[in-house]
Amino acid sequence: MHSLVSISDLSKNDILDILNLARKFKEGKISNTLSKKVIASCFFEASTRTRLSFDSAIQRLGGSVIGFADSNNTSLANKGESLSDTLKIIGAYADALIIRHPQDGAARLASEVCNIPIINAGDGANQHPTQTLLDLFAIMDTQDKLDGINLGIMGDLKHGRTVHSLIEAAKLFNMSLFFISPKELRMGHDQLFSLKQSSIHYSFHIYAEEIIDKLDCLYMTRVQKERFVDIDGVNFDSYCINLNTLEKARTNLKILHPLPRREELPSVIDDTPYAHYFKQAADGLFVRMALLEILFATV
Amino acid sequence: MKKHIADLENGINIDHIPHGNALFIIQTLNLFSSDKQVGVGLNLPSERLGHKDLIKVADYNLSDKEQDAISLFAPGATLSVIEEYKVISKATLELPKEISNLIICPNPRCVSKQYKSKFTTYKDRKSNIKVRCHYCEQEFLLDSIKEYNI
Numbered sequence: 338m339h340s341l342v343s344i345s346d347l348s349k350n351d352i353l354d355i356l357n358l359a360r361k362f363k364e365g366k367i368s369n370t371l372s373k374k375v376i377a378s379c380f381f382e383a384s385t386r387t388r389l390s391f392d393s394a395i396q397r398l399g400g401s402v403i404g405f406a407d408s409n410n411t412s413l414a415n416k417g418e419s420l421s422d423t424l425k426i427i428g429a430y431a432d433a434l435i436i437r438h439p440q441d442g443a444a445r446l447a448s449e450v451c452n453i454p455i456i457n458a459g460d461g462a463n464q465h466p467t468q469t470l471l472d473l474f475a476i477m478d479t480q481d482k483l484d485g486i487n488l489g490i491m492g493d494l495k496h497g498r499t500v501h502s503l504i505e506a507a508k509l510f511n512m513s514l515f516f517i518s519p520k521e522l523r524m525g526h527d528q529l530f531s532l533k534q535s536s537i538h539y540s541f542h543i544y545a546e547e548i549i550d551k552l553d554c555l556y557m558t559r560v561q562k563e564r565f566v567d568i569d570g571v572n573f574d575s576y577c578i579n580l581n582t583l584e585k586a587r588t589n590l591k592i593l594h595p596l597p598r599r600e601e602l603p604s605v606i607d608d609t610p611y612a613h614y615f616k617q618a619a620d621g622l623f624v625r626m627a628l629l630e631i632l633f634a635t636v
Numbered sequence: 637m638k639k640h641i642a643d644l645e646n647g648i649n650i651d652h653i654p655h656g657n658a659l660f661i662i663q664t665l666n667l668f669s670s671d672k673q674v675g676v677g678l679n680l681p682s683e684r685l686g687h688k689d690l691i692k693v694a695d696y697n698l699s700d701k702e703q704d705a706i707s708l709f710a711p712g713a714t715l716s717v718i719e720e721y722k723v724i725s726k727a728t729l730e731l732p733k734e735i736s737n738l739i740i741c742p743n744p745r746c747v748s749k750q751y752k753s754k755f756t757t758y759k760d761r762k763s764n765i766k767v768r769c770h771y772c773e774q775e776f777l778l779d780s781i782k783e784y785n786i
C-alpha cells in the first residue's frame with residue numbers, strides 16, 4: 338500500500354492489517370516509525386476533529402507536522418496557482434501528505450503529482466476512507482469480528498457519503514444489511530444491484546423498532562430535516578431514536594454515528610450501554626496511527 | 637456495399653454506425669473544417685441495426701485517440717482502411733475500457749475540471765453504457781454527457 342485515496346483501494350487483508358494494528362495501539366503499543374519524518378497536513382477546508390486526530394497520531398509516532406488548517410488563511414487561496422502545482426511543491430517538502438479538499442477527486446490528483454504517500458482526509462462529497470476504517474474498527478472492537486455482522490444503517494441512505502463507503506466495505510465482510518429509511522431516501526438502484534451481485538443479504542425497513550432485536554450494530558447518519566420535510570407523510574421523528582426504540586435491543590448492540598450528531602441521536606442515549614459513538618471517534622486516533630505505521634513500513 | 641468502398645482510392649470507411657451518431661463523429665474528427673473529401677450516409681437500411689449511418693473519408697487515418705472516441709460513440713461500427721481501392725484492414729470497434737482527455741466531467745465539484753480527465757467505461761444492468769470518473773469516482777450515463785474535449 339503506497340497511498341490511501343479511496344476505500345476501494347484496500348483489499349480485505351489491507352483493512353484487517355490496519356484494524357489489527359489499531360487494536361495493538363489501543364492496547365498500548367508504542368512506535369517511533371515517524372521519527373525524523375515530516376508529514377504535511379493540508380486542510381484546504383476546515384475539519385478540526387479530523388485534523389487534530391491526524392496531528393496527534395503523527396506526533397505519537399514520533400513525527401512532526403507542517404501544514405495549514407484552512408487554506409483561506411494562506412497565500413494559496415489568492416495566487417491562482419493550479420492545485421496540481423501547489424501539491425507538487427508541498428510534496429517536495431514532506432515525507433507524506435494528508436489532504437482534505439472541497440473538490441471531488443483532489444486526493445487522487447495528489448497521488449498522481451506527488452511521489453510521497455497520500456492520505457485522503459476527505460475530498461468533497463467523494464471519499465473519506467479513514468472515517469470508514471474507524472467505523473469498521475468500532476464494529477470489530479465491539480463485536481470481535483466483522484464477518485457476518487447484522488448491521489442496521491439508518492437515516493438518509495441516498496445522499497450520505499459515509500454510508501456508501503461503509504457499504505463497499507460491508508461487501509468484503511459479508512455483512513447482513515438492514516436499511517432503515519423512508520422509501521424516498523433509500524439507496525440508489527446501482528448500489529443495490531452491486532450488493533445483489535456480491536450476494537449480500539439486505540432488507541428495507543421503515544422503523545428501527547421492526548428489527549432492533551436482530552442488530553449487532555446500528556449505524557446512524559446525520560439527518561437533514563429539510564430532506565424529510567419534503568416527503569409527504571414521513572414523520573421525521575421516526576428517524577430519531579429514543580429509549581423506547583431500544584427496548585428489545587440485543588445486549589451486544591452498539592450504536593455508531595460519524596458525528597456531529599443532531600436531533601436524530603438525543604443525549605439521553607449517551608448513558609445507555611449501547612452508546613459507542615464517542616469511543617468510535619476517539620479510537621480514530623489508533624486507526625490513523627495504524628494507517629501511518631503501515632504506509633511507512635512499506636515505502 | 638462493396639461498390640461504395642471501391643469508390644474510395646485511399647482512406648477510411650466507417651460503417652454500421654448506430655443511426656443518429658454520424659454527425660457527432662464528423663464533429664469529433666473536425667471534418668467540417670478539414671480539406672478532406674467526406675461521404676455521409678444517414679438512415680440507411682441495415683439488417684443488423686434497422687437503420688445505420690455511414691461515413692467515408694478520403695486520404696485519412698484515425699489517430700488512437702480518434703479511434704477511441706468513435707468506439708465510444710459507435711461501438712459495434714466497422715472500420716475499414718482502404719489503400720488503392722482495396723480493403724487492407726477491417727475491424728469492429730469495441731467500447732474502449734478507458735477514455736482519457738475526451739469527456740469533460742459533468743460533476744461541477746470535480747477536480748478534473750481544471751486538469752485532465754480519465755474515465756473507465758462499463759455497461760450497467762440494463763446494458764446502457766456508463767462512464768466512471770477516475771477522479772471524483774462518480775458514474776454517468778454516456779448519453780447524459782454534454783461536454784467533450786474535442
Ligand SMILES: [Zn+2]
Pocket residue numbers: 442741742743746747748769770771772773774
Ligand atoms: Zn469527475
